[in-house]
Amino acid sequence: MLELRLHGRGGQGSVVASKILADAVMKGGKFVQAFPEFGVERRGAPVFAFVRIDDKPILLKSKIYTPDHVIVLDPTLIESINITEGLKDNGIILINSELPPSEFKFEGNYRVMTVDAKRIAIKYRLGSKASPIVNTAILGAVIKAIPVATMDNLIEAIKDGVPVKIEENIAAAKEAYESLIKGE
Amino acid sequence: MFKPGKKIEFKSAKEIPLTPTSLGDMTHNYTGSWRNLRPEIDYDRCIDCMICWKFCPEPAIYIENDRPKIDYYFCKGCGICVEECPVKCIAFEEEGK
Amino acid sequence: MKKVLMGNHAISYGATLSRVQVIAAYPITPQTQVVELLSEIVANGELEAEFIKVESEHSAMAACIGASAAGARAFTATSSQGLLLMHEVLHWASRARLPIVMANINRAISPGWTIWTDQNDSLSQRDTGWIQIYAADNQEVLDSIIIGYKVAEKVSLPLMVVLDAFVLSHTYEPVDIPDQDKVDKFLPPYNPKIKLDPEDPHAFGGLTAPNIYMEFQYNHQLAMMEAKKVINEAGKEYGEITGRYYQNLSPYKVDDAEYILITSGTVAKTTNIVVDKLRESGVKIGNLRIRTFRPFPSEEIYEILKDKKKIFVIDRNLSFGNTGIFFQEVKASLYNTDIKVPIFGFVTGLGGRDVTPELIEEIVNYGMKKEKPEEEVIWMGVKK
Ligand code: SF4
Ligand code: SF4
Numbered sequence: 001m002l003e004l005r006l007h008g009r010g011g012q013g014s015v016v017a018s019k020i021l022a023d024a025v026m027k028g029g030k031f032v033q034a035f036p037e038f039g040v041e042r043r044g045a046p047v048f049a050f051v052r053i054d055d056k057p058i059l060l061k062s063k064i065y066t067p068d069h070v071i072v073l074d075p076t077l078i079e080s081i082n083i084t085e086g087l088k089d090n091g092i093i094l095i096n097s098e099l100p101p102s103e104f105k106f107e108g109n110y111r112v113m114t115v116d117a118k119r120i121a122i123k124y125r126l127g128s129k130a131s132p133i134v135n136t137a138i139l140g141a142v143i144k145a146i147p148v149a150t151m152d153n154l155i156e157a158i159k160d161g162v163p164v165k166i167e168e169n170i171a172a173a174k175e176a177y178e179s180l181i182k183g184e
Numbered sequence: 185m186f187k188p189g190k191k192i193e194f195k196s197a198k199e200i201p202l203t204p205t206s207l208g209d210m211t212h213n214y215t216g217s218w219r220n221l222r223p224e225i226d227y228d229r230c231i232d233c234m235i236c237w238k239f240c241p242e243p244a245i246y247i248e249n250d251r252p253k254i255d256y257y258f259c260k261g262c263g264i265c266v267e268e269c270p271v272k273c274i275a276f277e278e279e280g281k
Numbered sequence: 282m283k284k285v286l287m288g289n290h291a292i293s294y295g296a297t298l299s300r301v302q303v304i305a306a307y308p309i310t311p312q313t314q315v316v317e318l319l320s321e322i323v324a325n326g327e328l329e330a331e332f333i334k335v336e337s338e339h340s341a342m343a344a345c346i347g348a349s350a351a352g353a354r355a356f357t358a359t360s361s362q363g364l365l366l367m368h369e370v371l372h373w374a375s376r377a378r379l380p381i382v383m384a385n386i387n388r389a390i391s392p393g394w395t396i397w398t399d400q401n402d403s404l405s406q407r408d409t410g411w412i413q414i415y416a417a418d419n420q421e422v423l424d425s426i427i428i429g430y431k432v433a434e435k436v437s438l439p440l441m442v443v444l445d446a447f448v449l450s451h452t453y454e455p456v457d458i459p460d461q462d463k464v465d466k467f468l469p470p471y472n473p474k475i476k477l478d479p480e481d482p483h484a485f486g487g488l489t490a491p492n493i494y495m496e497f498q499y500n501h502q503l504a505m506m507e508a509k510k511v512i513n514e515a516g517k518e519y520g521e522i523t524g525r526y527y528q529n530l531s532p533y534k535v536d537d538a539e540y541i542l543i544t545s546g547t548v549a550k551t552t553n554i555v556v557d558k559l560r561e562s563g564v565k566i567g568n569l570r571i572r573t574f575r576p577f578p579s580e581e582i583y584e585i586l587k588d589k590k591k592i593f594v595i596d597r598n599l600s601f602g603n604t605g606i607f608f609q610e611v612k613a614s615l616y617n618t619d620i621k622v623p624i625f626g627f628v629t630g631l632g633g634r635d636v637t638p639e640l641i642e643e644i645v646n647y648g649m650k651k652e653k654p655e656e657e658v659i660w661m662g663v664k665k
Contacts, residue, residue, distance in 0.1 A: 018453070019285060019287075019453050022285045022453050022455075023284075023285040026283065026285055026455045031455070032285070032453075032454075032455060033452060033453065033454050034285070034452070034453040035447070035448075035451060035452040035453065036447075036451055038397060038446075038447035038448075038451065038633060039396065039397075039447075040310075040396070058454075059550040059551065059553050059554050060550070060551055060554055060638070061445075061448050061452075061547040061548070061550050061551045061636075062551055062635050062636060062637040062638065063635050063637075160284075194493055194496070196496065197496035197497075197499045197500050200493065200496055200497065200500065201475060202378040202437055202474055202475050202500075203376065203377045203378045203475065203485060203486060203497070204485070204486055204487055204488075204489040204493075204497060205475060205483045205484065205485050205486075205487075206483050206484040206487060207483070208482075208483070209482040209483065209484070210482075210484045210487075
């Protein structure tokens with residue numbers, strides 16, 4: 001079983017991202033479960049979303065405390081909360097940032113990867129320049145870093161789960177897939 | 185006028201309907217027997233505004249030849265018509281007086 | 282068609298596939314998305330239904346009562362305080378023998394203000410005369426709404442499908458949405474046994490004197506007892522169409538078990554993982570999930586428990602001054618039988634406290650160590 005934790009801010013679409021990822025994973029033939037942090041969401045406040053993936057039906061209904069990997073939709077969160085909390089050894093930390101992975105230092109044995117999802121989202125006019133919607137772009141990088149679904153699965157999931165600018169969202173996911181920087 | 189409905193008594197759980205339901209309509213239930221004050225319209229003063237007809241909650245006032253008529257089988261004697269009549273032409277007297 | 286659905290949307294699809302004709306609901310966290318999606322579906326013209334906006338949950342149920350009495354298939358959904366506000370009219374719906382189906386998202390009761398799960402809201406409605414089904418995953422939520430109408434309309438009783446707040450309501454899981462024509466075959470249009478009809482007027486719910494009131498209660502009870510059979514039959518028929526079978530009980534590895542955990546809701550799913558793990562280390566344990574709480578399937582529970590050594594009941598609820606409610610029910614239904622084994626009652630997970638595999642293992646370890654329960658309520662995971 002693989003457990004992922006997504007970090008974002010309220011209103012950034014982390015929950016939608018987790019749902020689209022779950023859909024892509026299901027389309028790829030695996031079993032999946034996605035859920036938000038249970039509670040009240042406030043715009044701008046740090047929020048979490050979680051995804052569980054397995055080859056067999058998922059019975060576990062408790063929360064995720066020790067994720068295998070974390071995905072950070074908003075790099076400014078790294079300053080304010082401990083994004084590595086409970087993260088398993090050798091886990092991937094995938095960050096939406098224009099900086100290379102070597103610019104991020106975390107205590108522990110983790111694999112940092114980055115993708116400039118913000119630039120890609122702005123390029124495809126997803127959201128506004130001031131607050132671009134990065135969730136589909138970052139998902140392109142997620143499935144490259146953690147191969148739980150194919151790009152075709154993700155494209156299908158975006159078509160089903162995104163109400164507007166479907167082509168642009170797909171293009172953003174593809175570009176992010178190609179531009180993931182895996183670090184050393 | 186009204187034709188009275190049928191009142192049925194049940195003997196066991198097997199006979200009763202799903203939920204307490206009158207077998208016919210409720211016209212067997214002559215609520216007129218509850219009345220101890222009796223409204224009487226003074227047709228000489230009545231202006232046929234039909235406010236009494238509109239307000240009677242039973243409803244026990246019907247319209248016949250464009251005039252209001254009280255059905256004493258069902259009038260409970262609540263006095264609402266008496267209160268609402270704009271020309272105060274409905275008298276309210278003890279039954280049997 | 283398979284779709285990744287949150288539990289709340291599984292409810293909406295279940296109601297849509299059941300071709301409900303009247304929906305009346307008032308929003309409350311964590312139920313909101315149920316009615317949001319339904320109102321969209323109705324507005325899009327995908328479902329021909331009357332969507333009644335009301336000013337409270339009491340009115341929502343009152344509207345459902347009116348609609349159902351007029352012969353329509355009526356639906357609502359609520360949670361917690363909203364369900365409590367409905368209490369009076371819940372009694373009315375069942376005693377009027379109206380097959381309304383509703384979803385209740387199990388949310389704990391305030392104060393302290395809370396939106397997280399436990400079962401005290403629905404279990405407080407134990408004696409309202411409603412059928413209660415506790416679901417354990419989103420697929421079961423959707424299926425239970427459809428089967429729910431079949432059962433409710435057969436026995437002329439309202440039925441409540443109950444699911445955990447957030448753990449199901451806001452969790453996305455793959456759900457198979459059955460084809461409409463399959464559902465139509467399983468669930469034909471509602472054919473009311475009694476209804477309001479201006480052509481054939483009746484007075485409903487009128488004065489019922491002591492000489493006949495009891496007979497209505499007697500018939501209500503017979504219908505409830507009949508529902509035990511009908512739920513199993515409808516669950517089997519549904520299984521033949523969809524491959525998913527539902528019964529009053531959902532037993533897991535109980536046949537050769539010496540120890541039995543009794544669970545409900547999502548806790549049951551996590552418990553199955555613990556059962557597998559403990560079995561690997563040689564512990565003969567099984568999990569009995571109770572799906573149908575009302576009517577309580579006492580006879581079926583007896584059949585499973587009759588040759589066991591110990592029974593551990595996990596309650597995500599509490600009846601203050603007594604014990605966990607499933608524990609009470611299990612104990613009470615076994616009292617007049619030959620089962621004389623220790624039954625342990627654990628209370629945990631209140632107000633959304635997470636029920637983890639580790640906690641369930643702790644419960645089993647506790648029960649295995651003790652000869653018999655030393656306290657009526659064994660609190661697990663509470664900071665005493
Ligand atoms: S007394 Fe009351 S019931 Fe009788 S006619 Fe007047 S309003 Fe109607
Ligand atoms: S309210 Fe008075 S005046 Fe008007 S119709 Fe009735 S009795 Fe006549």
